[in-house]
Amino acid sequence: MPETHHHNHPTADVETKVAWAVARCRENGLRRTKAMEELLRTLAVENRPMRLAELAESEALATQCDPATVYRLLLRLEAQGVIRRLGLHERSAFFIFLYPGEHHDFLICTDCGKIEEIGMACPVEALENEVGRKFGYQRIYHELEFFGLCPACVG
Amino acid sequence: MPETHHHNHPTADVETKVAWAVARCRENGLRRTKAMEELLRTLAVENRPMRLAELAESEALATQCDPATVYRLLLRLEAQGVIRRLGLHERSAFFIFLYPGEHHDFLICTDCGKIEEIGMACPVEALENEVGRKFGYQRIYHELEFFGLCPACVG
DNA sequence: GTACCTGCAAAACCTTTGCAGCATC
DNA sequence: GATGCTGCAAAGGTTTTGCAGGTAC
Numbered sequence: 001m002p003e004t005h006h007h008n009h010p011t012a013d014v015e016t017k018v019a020w021a022v023a024r025c026r027e028n029g030l031r032r033t034k035a036m037e038e039l040l041r042t043l044a045v046e047n048r049p050m051r052l053a054e055l056a057e058s059e060a061l062a063t064q065c066d067p068a069t070v071y072r073l074l075l076r077l078e079a080q081g082v083i084r085r086l087g088l089h090e091r092s093a094f095f096i097f098l099y100p101g102e103h104h105d106f107l108i109c110t111d112c113g114k115i116e117e118i119g120m121a122c123p124v125e126a127l128e129n130e131v132g133r134k135f136g137y138q139r140i141y142h143e144l145e146f147f148g149l150c151p152a153c154v155g
Numbered sequence: 156m157p158e159t160h161h162h163n164h165p166t167a168d169v170e171t172k173v174a175w176a177v178a179r180c181r182e183n184g185l186r187r188t189k190a191m192e193e194l195l196r197t198l199a200v201e202n203r204p205m206r207l208a209e210l211a212e213s214e215a216l217a218t219q220c221d222p223a224t225v226y227r228l229l230l231r232l233e234a235q236g237v238i239r240r241l242g243l244h245e246r247s248a249f250f251i252f253l254y255p256g257e258h259h260d261f262l263i264c265t266d267c268g269k270i271e272e273i274g275m276a277c278p279v280e281a282l283e284n285e286v287g288r289k290f291g292y293q294r295i296y297h298e299l300e301f302f303g304l305c306p307a308c309v310g
Numbered sequence: 311g312t313a314c315c316t317g318c319a320a321a322a323c324c325t326t327t328g329c330a331g332c333a334t335c
Numbered sequence: 336g337a338t339g340c341t342g343c344a345a346a347g348g349t350t351t352t353g354c355a356g357g358t359a360c
Binding site: 184185186188190191220221223224227228246 | 338339340341342343344349350
Binding site: 029030033072091 | 316
């Protein structure tokens with residue numbers, strides 16, 4: 001299965017995504033734990049960028065494990081390529097489920113920090129390939145974010 | 156002068172940029188200080204994303220002022236729209252000089268963190284306008300970053 | 311049984327703020 | 336002279352790590 005391609009297509013079923021991610025982690029030697037599954041499921045259900053703190057306090061995980069565990073899990077899952085860390089200008093990092101064939105672009109309010117997803121075709125794919133070739137980078141992907149004042153903050 | 160437009164064109168002269176930024180700040184009631192000028196000049200000369208710590212330790216500023224001052228200056232300059240804060244996945248924020256008509260897209264190594272600028276036409280401008288209209292956002296701009304393993308880290 | 315994973319707690323880092331004194335306008 | 340800017344120092348918030356014990360395989 002390809003690492004990434006950027007067509008927006010219908011979101012896969014949550015359990016399908018979780019099963020895929022767990023399988024991939026296990027293939028690479030990670031142990032299947034309750035916390036891993038719950039973390040992946042939370043990210044798959046929410047399907048939006050979430051912070052460590054938010055995840056650690058979520059119903060599914062708060063009773064399940066320590067924030068430090070969530071932190072270390074996020075590192076492992078990112079290394080496995082089943083989640084991605086995003087830089088969205090906040091002080092804390094955001095993480096989102098990374099499922100093959102799905103791509104997300106976001107619109108962030110510079111005032112209130114609201115994050116919404118843009119369900120529009122992303123025009124960057126061709127450039128991405130060209131950049132990879134020209135600069136000799138491997139495993140390339142991109143992040144595209146739009147920033148501006150949302151209607152509520154424009155007042 | 157328009158807030159932003161995204162044609163890549165030859166970089167303006169450093170002193171021109173600094174003078175423009177200082178003028179704009181003064182028009183909006185900020186006081187002209189040595190630290191402000193040095194900070195702007197450093198960013199204009201380097202013309203790349205820099206962190207607070209890096210700026211505060213730079214030759215021009217280390218002898219000039221306290222890190223807290225650099226921090227507060229960065230906030231003010233960002234509010235004036237003469238610099239921009241970038242989210243590049245590091246724990247600390249990056250800032251870059253923002254001159255009308257100039258646009259930057261970056262390529263960042265996911266392993267060593269090297270940041271290079273891509274001098275290629277950015278295909279996002281049309282989408283940016285459409286997103287602004289569709290979602291009702293004002294003062295919209297975008298950030299496009301490519302991530303991957305640089306040749307040295309592929310090794 | 312072994313290697314990995316977890317909880318707890320502390321350290322490390324970067325950012326942010328309070329306040330008294332100084333510089334710009 | 337008034338207001339904003341600065342330096343110093345301390346607080347705040349998130350991330351990161353050490354270590355002893357528990358768990359998946």
